[in-house]
C-alpha cells in the first residue's frame with residue numbers, strides 16, 4: 418500500500434501537465450501510465466504543429482512531450498507500465514497492476530487524464546466482409562511511425578478529421594497510393610491547415626457528402642464501395658462507385674476513455690468538469706481528451722496544469738469548488754466546461770453547430786465577434802464573468 | 816483577391832490576399848507570420864517535412880525526424896526518396912543532426928525523439 422496526496426492517472430499531455438501543476442503547488446504526486454513511456458498519443462504524432470501557444474514554437478509530438486516532461490519537478494514519482502485497474506472513490510483508493518504485481522494506492526485527490534481512443538470500423542456497422550486491411554488511423558500511424566512498415570499499397574481514408582488527413586499525407590509520402598478521403602459531412606472535419614497541407618499539396622481528392630456503404634474481399638480487402646449521402650447521411654441510390662483498394666484507413670472520431678470513472682461521476686460524451694477541472698465528485702479532477710476532444714495539445718496542457726494545481730489545493734484542504742452551470746445556447750454543438758468555478762478564469766471551448774462566416778459569440782453577458790467558424794475548429798475564449806446563477810453560451814450568425 | 820489558408824500554425828487563419836503593384840495586402844492574419852506566409856505561398860510554397868529514418872541496433876526500428884526549416888514544396892518527393900535511403904545507428908538523441916544541409920537545401924535533418932541502443 419502506498420499513500421500520496423495527488424495521484425494522476427494517465428501521463429499524456431494532460432497528465433504530465435497536471436503532475437507539474439500539482440507538484441508546483443506543494444503536493445506529493447504520483448503519475449501513472451500503462452504504456453512504458455510518458456507522452457501518450459504525442460509519441461506517435463511525428464508531424465509538427467504542437468506547442469504554438471504554449472512554447473511559441475512549432476514542435477512535433479515527441480518534441481512537445483519531451484519539453485513538457487522536463488517541466489515536471491523531480492520530486493514527482495513516475496510509474497510507467499502501470500495499469501489502473503479499478504478506482505474506489507469513496508475510499509479514495511485505486512488498484513494498479515504492473516510488473517511488480519498488484520498495488521493499492523491511497524490518495525487525497527486524483528486527476529483523471531486517460532485521453533481518448535478511436536472509434537472502430539466495427540462500430541459503424543457497414544455491411545460486407547471483415548477482411549485484413551482495415552485499420553483505424555491510429556493503428557496505421559503506429560505501424561508506419563513506430564513499427565516501421567506500411568499497411569498496404571493502395572488506400573482510401575474514411576473520415577476527414579485531423580487524424581485522417583495527416584495519415585493520408587503520411588501514407589502518400591511513404592509511397593502508398595492514396596486515392597482519396599471520404600467524408601459524410603458537407604465540409605471537412607479537420608483543421609483548414611491540414612486540408613491544405615495534407616491533401617491539396619499532394620492533389621489527394623476529398624469527397625465531401627460521401628460515405629463507405631460496403632467493403633468486399635477476403636481474406637484481404639479488395640474493394641470499397643462509396644456513395645453520395647443526403648442531408649440525413651443516407652446513401653443516395655444510384656451514386657455508388659467501386660474503388661479498388663487493399664487498405665481502408667478509418668478515422669471517424671475519438672471517444673473519451675472514461676469507463677473507470679463513468680459509474681461514479683457525471684458524464685456525457687466525456688467526463689464533466691468545471692473550469693477548475695473538478696468533476697461532480699469533490700476529490701476527483703479530470704483534464705484533456707477524457708473530458709472533451711481538444712484540437713490543440715496546448716489547450717490540453719493548460720487544462721491539465723490547472724486541474725493539477727486545484728487537486729493539490731484540494732488535497733491540502735484549500736479548495737472549495739463551486740459549480741455554476743454553463744449551458745449550451747443556439748449554434749453550439751460542443752461546449753466545455755460544464756460548470757463555472759469563480760476561483761479560476763472561465764476558459765470556454767466550443768464547437769459551432771454549422772459553418773458560419775461572421776458570428777457573435779455570447780458567454781453570459783459578454784459578446785465577442787468571430788469570423789470563419791467551422792465545427793472542425795474549436796473556439797477558445799477566456800473571460801472572468803461575475804457570479805451568476807447560470808451562464809448561457811450561444812453563437813449567432815450575423 | 817485570393818483566399819489562402821495560413822499553415823504556419825494550427826490556428827489556420829483564412830488570409831485574404833490582394834496582389835497589388837507594390838506587393839501584397841493581407842487581411843485575416845492573427846499574427847505577422849501570416850503576411851510573410853502569404854507572400855511566400857504566392858512566390859514559392861515552403862513546408863517543413865516530418866518523417867522517419869531507419870535505425871540499426873535501436874530499441875525502435877525508426878526514429879522520427881524533421882527538417883530544421885521549411886523546404887520548397889516541390890522538393891519534398893526527392894527529399895523523401897533520399898531520406899528513405901538513410902540509416903542511422905543507435906543511440907539517437909532528440910535534437911541530433913542526422914544529416915547536415917540535406918540535398919543542399921540549406922536545412923538539416925534533425926531527430927525529434929530519442930532512440931536508445933538495444
Ligand SMILES: Cc1cc2nc3c(=O)[nH]c(=O)nc-3n(C[C@H](O)[C@H](O)[C@H](O)COP(=O)(O)OP(=O)(O)OC[C@H]3O[C@@H](n4cnc5c(N)ncnc54)[C@H](O)[C@@H]3O)c2cc1C
Nearest residue numbers: 427429430431450451457458466501531532705706713714
Ligand atoms: C493524430 C492526432 C494528431 C494531432 N495533431 C495535433 C496538432 O497538430 N497540434 C496539436 O496541438 N494537437 C494535435 N492533436 C491533439 C493532441 O495531441 C491531443 O489532444 C493530446 O495529446 C491529448 O492528450 P491527453 O493527455 O488528453 O491524452 P493521451 O495523450 O491519449 O494520454 C492518455 C494517457 O493515459 C493512459 N491511460 C489510459 N488509461 C489508463 C489506465 N487505465 N491506466 C494507466 N494509464 C492509462 C494512456 O496510456 C495514455 O498515455 C492531435 C491528436 C491526434 C490523435
Ligand code: SF4
Nearest residue numbers: 821823824828846849
Ligand atoms: S497568421 Fe499567424 S496565427 Fe494565423 S495561422 Fe498564420 S501563423 Fe498562425
